[in-house]
Amino acid sequence: MIIKIKKYLKKLFIAITFNCILFTSFYGQKITFYHDVFPIIQKNCSPCHSKNSSAPFGLLTYKDVAPRARQIQKVIDSGVMPPWPADAGYQSFQNERILSEKEKKLIGNWIGSGMKKGVPNLFKKKENHSKSKDSKPEIILMVPDSFIVNKSLKDQFARFYFPNLVENDIEIGSFKFYSGNPEIVHHMEIWNCVPDSNAFEPGLKNPKIEIKDDLALTSHLTQTDNFISGILPGNLEESYPEGISVLLPKNSVMLALIHYAPVLTENKIQSKILLYKSKNPALRYAQTISILNNKDKMLNGPLFIPANSIKEFHSVKVIEADFSAFAVMPHAHQLCKNFFSFAINPEGDTIPIVRINSWNFQWQFLYRFKEFKVFPAGTEIHVMATYDNTSNNFQNPFNPPRDVGTSNRAQDEMMALFLIGVPFKSGDRGKILNYGQ
Numbered sequence: 001m002i003i004k005i006k007k008y009l010k011k012l013f014i015a016i017t018f019n020c021i022l023f024t025s026f027y028g029q030k031i032t033f034y035h036d037v038f039p040i041i042q043k044n045c046s047p048c049h050s051k052n053s054s055a056p057f058g059l060l061t062y063k064d065v066a067p068r069a070r071q072i073q074k075v076i077d078s079g080v081m082p083p084w085p086a087d088a089g090y091q092s093f094q095n096e097r098i099l100s101e102k103e104k105k106l107i108g109n110w111i112g113s114g115m116k117k118g119v120p121n122l123f124k125k126k127e128n129h130s131k132s133k134d135s136k137p138e139i140i141l142m143v144p145d146s147f148i149v150n151k152s153l154k155d156q157f158a159r160f161y162f163p164n165l166v167e168n169d170i171e172i173g174s175f176k177f178y179s180g181n182p183e184i185v186h187h188m189e190i191w192n193c194v195p196d197s198n199a200f201e202p203g204l205k206n207p208k209i210e211i212k213d214d215l216a217l218t219s220h221l222t223q224t225d226n227f228i229s230g231i232l233p234g235n236l237e238e239s240y241p242e243g244i245s246v247l248l249p250k251n252s253v254m255l256a257l258i259h260y261a262p263v264l265t266e267n268k269i270q271s272k273i274l275l276y277k278s279k280n281p282a283l284r285y286a287q288t289i290s291i292l293n294n295k296d297k298m299l300n301g302p303l304f305i306p307a308n309s310i311k312e313f314h315s316v317k318v319i320e321a322d323f324s325a326f327a328v329m330p331h332a333h334q335l336c337k338n339f340f341s342f343a344i345n346p347e348g349d350t351i352p353i354v355r356i357n358s359w360n361f362q363w364q365f366l367y368r369f370k371e372f373k374v375f376p377a378g379t380e381i382h383v384m385a386t387y388d389n390t391s392n393n394f395q396n397p398f399n400p401p402r403d404v405g406t407s408n409r410a411q412d413e414m415m416a417l418f419l420i421g422v423p424f425k426s427g428d429r430g431k432i433l434n435y436g437q
Contacts, residue, residue: 032118137274173278174239189230245282284422322424
């Protein structure tokens with residue numbers, strides 16, 4: 001009897017010990033912020049929750065995250081954060097911000113186990129190394145500190161010309177944007193204007209500023225001008241794949257286009273854009289194919305949404321030369337409800353590009369493909385979007401609804417798709433892209 005009791009107690013001890021070990025592992029007693037949680041936060045949250053970003057607070061340190069841990073757990077469990085509008089089941093992207101169930105559970109276990117801080121040194125070394133390029137941008141486009149966004153009930157569009165910055169040909173591989181005020185700065189674009197451009201002004205020596213309230217920002221640009229990069233809400237920095245750059249020709253003029261939201265008071269906003277030189281010589285230069293509003297073949301245009309109506313539009317553009325795309329940027333405004341793009345190549349095969357089932361004006365990204373999307377000459381690029389101009393659309397800028405047409409103003413609408421890529425060459429199909437510039 002005594003022997004049986006001893007055996008039972010031994011088994012019970014082993015079982016309790018095993019369960020304690022399992023409990024310790026599962027509930028993350030050894031999980032620490034810097035070793036386990038911060039890499040997830042930095043990849044998926046910090047790009048927006050940082051200084052000068054669109055988020056209301058930063059998530060860059062333990063002191064930032066710990067007081068908001070319960071709130072963070074709630075929004076990630078509900079799927080509200082991190083925002084990633086693109087349907088990953090239709091097309092997966094290199095820069096996806098989607099938490100796996102394992103990552104969600106790990107964060108929950110860290111919170112439940114007391115939110116231990118851990119040792120930051122190991123992670124800080126990695127973090128500092130990855131940001132070493134920030135200290136030496138090749139070109140800085142800085143809005144003059146004297147610039148004031150005037151009081152206006154309309155959107156305002158400013159053009160900032162920067163001469164004398166490109167003394168020799170420069171290959172640019174990455175960009176970083178600082179809005180100065182994310183609540184007012186809606187989006188920013190960088191263009192490069194060469195001597196035969198309509199926007200090029202011989203003899204221009206100092207930065208020049210033009211402000212418009214209802215004209216398209218790019219109406220004065222021509223095909224010789226080169227769109228370099230841009231930001232929209234949710235997208236603050238970009239880099240091109242290795243071996244691909246944007247060429248800034250000698251003596252060209254840099255042009256920054258900035259869209260400001262309506263404001264009730266004057267605001268001094270000093271935005272800046274940093275351009276970084278490519279690490280290695282470029283093998284090819286980036287180009288952009290645009291499918292923009294009514295300028296391309298809109299099958300049921302023009303883009304006009306009467307008050308109290310829901311309308312779907314469909315545009316098609318045929319690619320003239322073999323093209324290898326590495327990124328796509330869809331764009332619309334507040335009435336848009338969904339956005340869908342695909343391609344049909346000359347053989348009749350359908351190529352997925354991007355699908356956004358629930359459009360959110362506040363979250364617009366440049367989506368990077370994991371490998372080249374190859375579009376042979378003759379490929380049709382299809383763009384489709386649905387717009388809801390009824391009072392049921394909580395994003396509708398007008399109450400009651402009004403007729404809405406097309407312009408860059410946020411209260412009007414756009415249906416645009418930008419495919420960024422390079423001329424095709426043998427070996428592009430299936431090539432994995434490295435965005436390490």
